[in-house]
Amino acid sequence: MGRHYEEIGAAQFESADGVADWRVRGTTAFALYRTGDFATAVRLVDEVGRLADAVDHHPDVNLRYGRVELRLTTHATSSLTTVDVDLARAISAAAAALAVTADPDGIAESEIAQG
Numbered sequence: 592m593g594r595h596y597e598e599i600g601a602a603q604f605e606s607a608d609g610v611a612d613w614r615v616r617g618t619t620a621f622a623l624y625r626t627g628d629f630a631t632a633v634r635l636v637d638e639v640g641r642l643a644d645a646v647d648h649h650p651d652v653n654l655r656y657g658r659v660e661l662r663l664t665t666h667a668t669s670s671l672t673t674v675d676v677d678l679a680r681a682i683s684a685a686a687a688a689l690a691v692t693a694d695p696d697g698i699a700e701s702e703i704a705q706g
């Protein structure tokens with residue numbers, strides 16, 4: 592039996608509470624976090640892994656020195672869904688708890704947003 596997903600559009604995603612770190616392009620949401628160092632980037636990705644496994648929903652992750660890039664969409668529907676918004680919000684809260692800075696204006700230049 593398949594999981595039921597509620598599809599949402601870009602405007603709906605971006606106007607949701609708690610996801611100001613994220614930008615939508617097409618059917619995908621992106622975030623870029625500046626962590627300052629490698630260890631904090633690893634810590635953030637560890638949190639992302641925990642949150643993702645908890646809801647069986649997994650973003651693409653690009654970890655670089657001082658930087659974590661995230662790409663989030665629902666593969667099963669080829670769209671954004673409420674699961675993406677909820678996970679994006681949880682990731683944003685985890686980043687804030689680690690005092691990691693979001694750089695939404697840098698997303699367009701992030702490696703994970705290319706191609």
Ligand SMILES: C[C@H](O)[C@H](O)[C@H]1CNC2=NC(N)=NC(=O)C2=N1
Nearest residue numbers: 647648649650664665666667668
């Ligand atoms: C079987 C398992 O529930 C699915 O493969 C899950 C796993 N993680 C997932 N992650 C994302 N981002 N989209 C999905 O459709 C998805 N499906």
